[in-house]
Amino acid sequence: MIDVLELLPKVELHCHVEGAMRPETVGELARANGVGLPVGDVTELYRYGSLDEFLSVFWLVQSVLVTRGDWARLAYESVVDAAGHGRVYAELFFTPARHLAAGQRLADIVAGLTEGLEAAEAETGSRAMLIADIDRAYGPAAGLQLVTELGELQPERVLGIGMDSTELGVDPASFREAYALAARLGLRRTGHQGENSPASAIATVVDVLGAERIDHGLSLMEDAELVRRFAGERIPLTVCPNSNIRIANAFPSLELHPYPAMRKAGLLATLNTDDPAMTDLDLGYEYRSVAEAFGYTFDDMVAIALDGVEASWLDDSDKAALRRRVQDEADTLRQG
Template sequence: MPDLESFIRGLPKAELHLHIEGSLEPELMFELARRNGIELPFADVEAVRAAYAFSNLQDFLDIYYQGAQVLVTERDFHDLAMAYFRRVAADGAVHAEIFFDPQTHTERGVAFATVADGLLAGMAEAKATLGVTSKLILCFLRHLSEDDAQETLRQAEPYLDRIAGVGLDSSELGHPPAKFAKVFAAARAQGLKLVAHAGEEGPPEYVHEALDILAVDRIDHGNRALEDAGLVKRLVAQGMTLTVCPLSNLKLCVVDELPDHPLKRMLRLGLKATINSDDPAYFGGYLAENWISTTHALGLTRDELVTLARNSFTGSFLTPGEIAVHLTEIDNYVADVEAGRPR
């Protein structure tokens, strides 16, 4: 019987909460800066890593947007995507649903098509060479206006057959989901899936708004929903997936220590939680590291790990047939492990 770390790495899984710009490692940041003739406000890679000492979400966002300035060409976005897919494939992921923030790039003159074409090329290469499938989710920056979001959705129209859904990220406090009711309704009318960050730093009421006003298909984070017993019951009854990000929560001081993280409690309450890496270049861990660190900190059992893996597929935007295949793969993996059969 393999140890838990080996079991985790081999367990088929999906990642549902990953900001592709947040996978920009300092080494690639400097490489792209040199490629594009951009001067960074850091002397070297070590100086960038030293700056990753965040006390809240806004501290992180300030450096996140600064780092994204090096992404200029279609090749840059392709290379960024492939760097992530290589890492997540090594972690045992076979599917990923990745966020991108077009407004971060279009507001500095990078065309929407440059961003989308580069990411889509990377996604196609990852499927062909790594066997990792993926879906693309366009996120609106909530600190900007709904009019800006509407314009971004308009720019995305030529790509809507290749974009699975829209989301809502960036500064949560002071920017409730209700602010984006019209653009989410417009996205739904175009057949897109809907997700939203809610209940990370924002109150449980933001989760209510994401459900009632935006009519989301999935909640990103959702930690603070646990403060509202009625909301928890509703989320359980609806089978609403929560894309939880443990190491992100630790790095941004959403929890003081990883053993304080509510993930195990979420599972015991019947919530459909998943484990994800959020912005792994900044938060110190890709997908497997989130699984492994959280397992050690919370004492997750093998059965709970299997539940988390199953949730990652049933909470995805794959078709029912595709989901069924992945669930069978999990069952086969567990059966092989228990029988001591090599894989």
């Protein structure tokens, strides 16, 4: 089943474009932009004992992105790399708070990303849209400013907003103004929650902020009533099992991850890589490892791929077309 899962068309809804930066690109951009790195081999950076340790490295990697061309290169390479493992559509996070604080313009960042995505799509056929992520570490005012600028720019490639960075000691409700403005602007809304926070915080992101999806959502399983609600309302979770182990160290092994329990409870739980280059992952590996760890059949994995289509922010006609593609290519793969 290994080869067919690599070839199965897949959707990814939880991938940070900065976390998809090739190690060699980190090194080259650091040298070009005068950014000092603490190690000679960039791969040595990618070791983390906790989510907060990971974030410190993530912020360092972000710092090498200085010009519009840097953003274009990042976007292009991330899509080309993922397309080689069967990803046909993605909604990618980018987190510009640090760059905006350093004087970069949101218009230039989005233009660079768009340029790279368009070039990669023309080459591979793999499409990607963008989600502008609020960095919680910069606070609610910066989040509101980001959404305000998005409203002024109205970039076609940006579908919505999210919220990431540390969950510790941060009340998600403090970002209600930014999310309310995003809703008025017609932007879709999601939020990272439940990796290092209780189920009540997940409920806050949905009920107070109006999020339509939850990224990670691990602690949801602690609240049976909330699980039933999410399952009944088909509120998607963008789950990243291998990342939860390699970055957050939330579980000792993949076999102990609650992903099967999420599926069994009827949750719309999709599979994603989170930060593939920084965890030495790709979406094909994510599917293979989950299938092997939990004894899933090919049909099980096709169902997960189709759930990715359902959870996406594509319009109904594009969803229907992508659903047919997944089903048709799955049928071909079954025939061997």
